[in-house]
Amino acid sequence: MIFGSELVRAANALPAVIRLALWSAIESGEFSFIAGDYDDGGGRLCPLAAAATVAGVWDSQTRSPAHEAWGIEAPSAEVEDFAAYFDLASDETSVQWSIALVSRELETHCDTCCSEAAA
Numbered sequence: 001m002i003f004g005s006e007l008v009r010a011a012n013a014l015p016a017v018i019r020l021a022l023w024s025a026i027e028s029g030e031f032s033f034i035a036g037d038y039d040d041g042g043g044r045l046c047p048l049a050a051a052a053t054v055a056g057v058w059d060s061q062t063r064s065p066a067h068e069a070w071g072i073e074a075p076s077a078e079v080e081d082f083a084a085y086f087d088l089a090s091d092e093t094s095v096q097w098s099i100a101l102v103s104r105e106l107e108t109h110c111d112t113c114c115s116e117a118a119a
Contacts, residue, residue: 003089007098008105010082015069018051018079023106025050026099033099035090047102048075048083 014022025031031050034040038049045053057067071079090098 001089001092003085003092004101007082007085007089007101010078010085011102011105012109014078014082015076017055017069018048019106019109021051021055022047022102025054026103026106028054033095035087035095035098046083047086047099048079 011019011022025047031047031053032044033047033050034044035046038046052070055067055070057070068076070076075083086098086102089101
């Protein structure tokens with residue numbers, strides 16, 4: 001599994017507010033996840049689109065402007081990096097495996113993530 005460690009690195013490189021929203025989206029059980037696209041048009045989202053929905057910066061059609069952590073004109077470099085490694089890891093294994101890996105990583109660092117996001 002070549003891309004698992006890069007996915008973990010990319011998850012940890014996300015700004016705290018995004019890590020918290022990502023953790024909330026995954027743990028909520030409200031989303032079905034996909035890789036390779038932000039939204040499949042059938043109700044399944046990539047984890048970042050689900051996180052952006054939880055954070056109120058995306059409504060499945062448009063991204064709200066001026067959310068620096070997510071990106072102003074386009075997704076931030078950290079968001080793009082995570083999305084790329086999520087897709088690669090999912091192609092290499094499965095979407096479920098990648099979600100479980102990210103969930104474990106975020107759970108391990110949730111206290112730090114939550115306190116950083118609140119600051």
